[in-house]
Amino acid sequence: MEFIQVREGLAKILVPKAERIYDAPVFYNPLMALNRDTSVLVLRVLKPEKVLDALSATGVRGIRYALETPAEEVWLNDINEEAFNLILKNLQLNLGAEGKKISERRVTFQEEKRLVANLDDANRLMAEKFRYFDFLDLDPFGSPVEFLDTALRSVKRRGVLAVTATDTGVLCGAYKHACLRKYLAEPIRGELCHEAGLRILIGTVVRYAAKYDLGVEVLLAYYRDHYFRAFLKLSSGARKADKSLARLGYLWQDGNGRSTYEEGFLPEKPGAAGPMWLGPLKDEGFSKELDKELKGFEPAHKKTAEFTRTLIEELDVPFHYDTHALARRNGLEVRKVSVIIERLRERGYSATRTHFSPTAIKTDAPFEEVLEMLRA
């Protein structure tokens, strides 16, 4: 394998030379630096002690967690032997020290922090380390569902589970049957598909967690660059699980773009998308801490600060209006998003931009008022 060395955050990383990222024997996507940046920020706020990067590839994520956050013990695991060997190389490169071989499949580096490189199926490692990690990160190819059960047993009962899903075509309804199979949920097509997809993903974790009497609170969740990301704080107890389950429900959208949603175990009317999470997509207190942390942070990706700010400032109500889709559906002219937001605010409503689309708004104004703004 031929390598090139890249810098990301405080980490130096050897990555395989390849024409296209998916051809490389070990995966590294520079675009995901934004995902890793936001995760570093989250870890700086949460200060977890024991962290697992369960699907580590080059090790970039776990190494950044070790170098840029207060985490004391970080495990970097991959099932692929080439990835494991590269993780070892990258750990040596960044720590300037040799590791101690525990077995053919496990090497520890005990410098200021304890770092462990591990070669195994993530599900087997997570089953071995029962209720061990304070922060557990799942960053798979495609869907995280095959890892959810063991992850929810390996993370502590008040720990945090971070999940990435890159199977956007599935969660956004391009492959409806795959969404039914993997998430047991009906997706929706059209302008709400990304927000609904994110909510289907969170709703799935809530259902998996409930059987272990675990509740789920969303610290932060977003859609970006064709992937979903959610940081989910667990809470322990049957009541907590019931409370989280009660936030699941269904979404309906008519031809004009009017959407309605309703919490409930089963849908009340036909044509529903879901079940999906209808609760908040961020925790307000956590957002404030994140905002403070952002001030002293040097991101690796040039859009991280702007994007994180959009998330922090976004009005947290279920669903949004895409002004272009709304205009098209109702035979109206497109108006500037900033003007619509200003006018809604003048009328006493809350309204902000949303990270889901540059042409969309989040508002607590009723559908007719938003249409009125387009007509005006």
Ligand SMILES: C[S@@+](CC[C@H](N)C(=O)[O-])C[C@H]1O[C@@H](n2cnc3c(N)ncnc32)[C@H](O)[C@@H]1O
């Ligand atoms: C998307 S890549 C991870 C990228 C990495 N987290 C980052 O931020 O650059 C997914 C990785 O999961 C590994 N993988 C796939 N199935 C696995 C399994 N069952 N157990 C452990 N690793 C697995 C693959 O070898 C691949 O390296």
